[in-house]
Amino acid sequence: MKAVGARLPRYDGVAHVTGRTTFVDDVRVQNMLWTKALRSPHHHAGIKSIDTRKAEEMRGVHAVVTHADVPRNVYGHLEALGIPGDEPLLAEDDVRYQGQPIAVVAAEDEETAQAATEAIAIEFEERAPLFDLRLAADPDAPQIHHWGNWYPHFEADFDHRQIRKGDIDKAFAEADTIVSGVYRPAAIEQLPIETQTGLAVPEPDGRLTIYSCTQALYFSMGVVAAHLQWPLNKLKFVGGTVGGGFGGKVDTATETLIALLALKSGRPVKWRWTREEEFLCSSTRAPWHMEITDAVTRDGWILGRKMLTLHDSGAYARFSPYGVTKHSFHHTGAYTIPNLHFDGYCVFTNRPPTSAMRGFGVTSVSFATELHVSRIADVLGLDPFQVRLKNANRIGDTSPNWISYTDPSTVPTILAIADAVGHELPGDYGTMTRDPREGDLLPEHLAAQQKLNGGH
């Protein structure tokens, strides 16, 4: 029997639905302690002092960890890509979102751990928060991040991600119609059934075993090793079976802190986030603000696009700069638009840091581009299928950053949907293929681009 192409049942499916799969919270070991975090009650505040003495003296409390206990408190998820870190594992001088962890406690049970977090005394100095990313560049906007109110990108002279292609002024000069719109998809929660959960076990040989629900074992192990300043051979990550992730378990949530608590207490330490923590403190999908202005012809060609994107990164960068870059690479969607002027900013606000979620960077622009194309068709009084088909990227067309499309299936997928819903298309549309453009489908504005690219 051929294995590839076979409708085989899932390898782990029966175990999942009969409750026999072992997830991290199902792992119990002797002498295990439980974790709770002290989190910021403020959206933005300075920290003047942290006093953990009372909590440490409580019966049943075995370890309290603050920033002072972390060998390397600031480590960036994207340092390997040359993006420095900005977020402390535990807050030190200030807090920038409600729910930001300041200290963690390991105790005999969750109730004692919770009581101990409440016994930690912190002196705050409240500061003005920023929530509306559109106001981040206003002269009177609160300054909320030590890098400035948006991510500086650390490359050349650019504090944002930009795409420039073709001749945008010419495209707008030649347009019959210009259509502008604003698109704002919301922050949403990844909502896995399994909340963030981890268990750190100090082994007799001096190693630490970390049971983790991470989507990325080696990545998370690298993050823990960096904070601890340990070599990888002292760590063993156990996982690979995750109770839902959707991008919410790429950032490392529990592992480093339970490692520190386990080392300080000498006991195994488990931390399982409550549903409230999962909702209020974990990273979400980012809210995005996108403004698209397209230069179009009366027969539906999109000659050029000006676009402004503001990505709500929350209080720290995490994976957001990566998301904005990916977004910029795909900001024309499934269409070939030869003249482009794109500016994307990764803006900080005083909400929990946003980060990866299914479709990271592109879900937003798929929404904006597609609804905008629907509007263009409506403004021009044209068939939305035909507008899409003629602008659809084809073999030999190039992406916003000059990469030649080798196997685009925009045309075949649109034709399949037209057929499925019984949408009739005139002959030359109904028989369209994804092959390189020619004839009526290679108008002057696209021919000019192909010439510029050396042809295909």
Added chain:
Amino acid sequence: MAKHTGRGFSAIEYPTGMNQNGDPSQAWIKIKPDGRVDVFSGTSDIGNGSKTIQSQIVAEALGVPYEWITYDNSNTDSSPVCTGTFASRATFVAGNAVLKAARQARERLLDIAAKELEIDPADLDVVDGEVVAKGAPQKKISVPDVAAAATWTYGELITGTGAQLNPYAAIVEPDTGRVDLPPHAAISYAACAAEVEVDDETGEVRVERLWQCFDVGRAINPTLVEGQIEGGAMMGLGLAVLEECYPYYPSVEHRGAEFGSYLAPGIEGLPEVNTIIIENPSADGPYGAKGISEMANNPQPPAIAAAVYDAVGVWVTELPITPERLLRALQEKREPRREGRTVVFDEHLSVNTVAAEDSRFRYEIPV
């Protein structure tokens, strides 16, 4: 008061693998003395089915039954690097790693079989757990017998290792965004149609039917692909009409902190979902496969929003399209500003209206 139906469409693309690449996955395989196969990979299965998919790839490449495969991704002591299960990369990138490992193990297997059969390894094939001579299928030896011979006769371990790393694509011109290499492992494509029913009194948008077509390159397991597409559709439906962490964004007030106060899609909202899979093989994917896992929640929100316009004549461009948002839009009936050939929608939301006069974010709309 009336219920209105409408249809909307979308067409999308999405990259496979980490943006700009540079994201390795590795795997290794060993064959037990009875021919059963152990696969070690570092890919977390987050419900996407990567254990199944990678096991199918190994079974296919080795030529042995799927049931012979044991898949272990349980820990970093035995499993090699996988950058992770995100960026739609598990089937394509990690799948290529296990494919390479399986092909290497197959070569080792054929070397041993060649000695036993006294036939050149190039003239051998593995079919359904047996090594057979091409063109002379009566000359054969079972994979278990080859594995036993390796262990007890030749004192060898049949293994294979594989790694996949698409080279990092650098942005060589930060002013234009130009890159030096393709910044993706592949690109996948999909189109979608949505049919909605909108109640103009309650503001409720009900998604009645979805048609979705995905070009997946090659469906390694069609059932799991359909599961991704249909599960993704429900997540896209949540994005379109239900879910929001900040109901009064940008305000942080009134955040839902429990299932009862955060509306996620439930089975009662399941529309009729029609899934069409087409297969134009990717040049570089395992058996032609591309990744489609993330993009599965991308085409529905714009198709649904366009269907709402088709039904009731208002463009709602802030998601989700809740009853409150839709009723406000119906009440306000905002018209775009028209100036010459220029049509400006949503001006009340724009930085050009909201931000300070000298804000860096302001920009000019050509007229």
